[in-house]
């Protein structure tokens with residue numbers, strides 16, 4: 001098992017309970033879609049599980065490490081090396097090429113990815129010929145694929161995606177979802193996405209429904 005949550009709780013200021021005791025298990029190589037109404041705690045769940053935010057209590061075990069007990073430095077390293085995150089807005093740097101965007105997190109961490117490593121990452125998302133292109137020269141779906149390549153460069157234990165197709169039209173969404181499905185089937189990537197779209201959720205092995213800060217089913 002790659003990710004386990006036990007009775008995870010998170011309250012924001014003014015007593016807003018975002019997570020009210022979430023327990024869940026995510027097997028290695030599985031594709032899960034997290035669904036639920038706005039404000040039900042989906043993003044908070046992903047952010048806590050990915051180490052982007054800290055839960056108040058409970059336990060989160062990712063790739064054998066308990067996030068709860070980690071200090072800031074260890075948590076930063078875990079976030080950098082073991083977790084990939086893809087957002088609805090692709091968050092590419094406009095002044096960098098696709099290849100440079102893919103390389104950026106590694107470079108910020110003090111490591112220079114090799115040309116062949118970058119070429120393989122871009123090839124994995126079908127963009128081997130577009131490495132020298134800037135984001136403005138790429139379609140929305142291509143930009144999201146660059147963001148996916150960037151998230152996969154460290155071979156993360158879990159790839160998290162918060163509404164990865166939220167900014168894409170339905171045809172482009174299907175292409176990106178087919179790519180994500182392929183990463184699970186061919187590479188054994190563990191994948192957890194948030195989506196409001198039942199079509200997107202249909203690509204997953206399992207659907208998890210959140211309501212009022214808990215997993216309803």
Ligand SMILES: Nc1ncnc2c1ncn2[C@@H]1O[C@H](COP(=O)(O)OP(=O)(O)OP(=O)(O)O)[C@@H](O)[C@H]1O
Nearest residue numbers: 012013016017018037038039040041042043044045
């Ligand atoms: N940084 C924050 N400060 C205060 N409250 C927050 C913060 N982030 C989230 N919340 C609150 O926590 C609750 C859960 O929010 P969360 O973003 O996890 O929901 P969500 O299910 O992802 O919603 P959406 O589908 O609209 O993105 C909401 O009531 C929200 O207002």
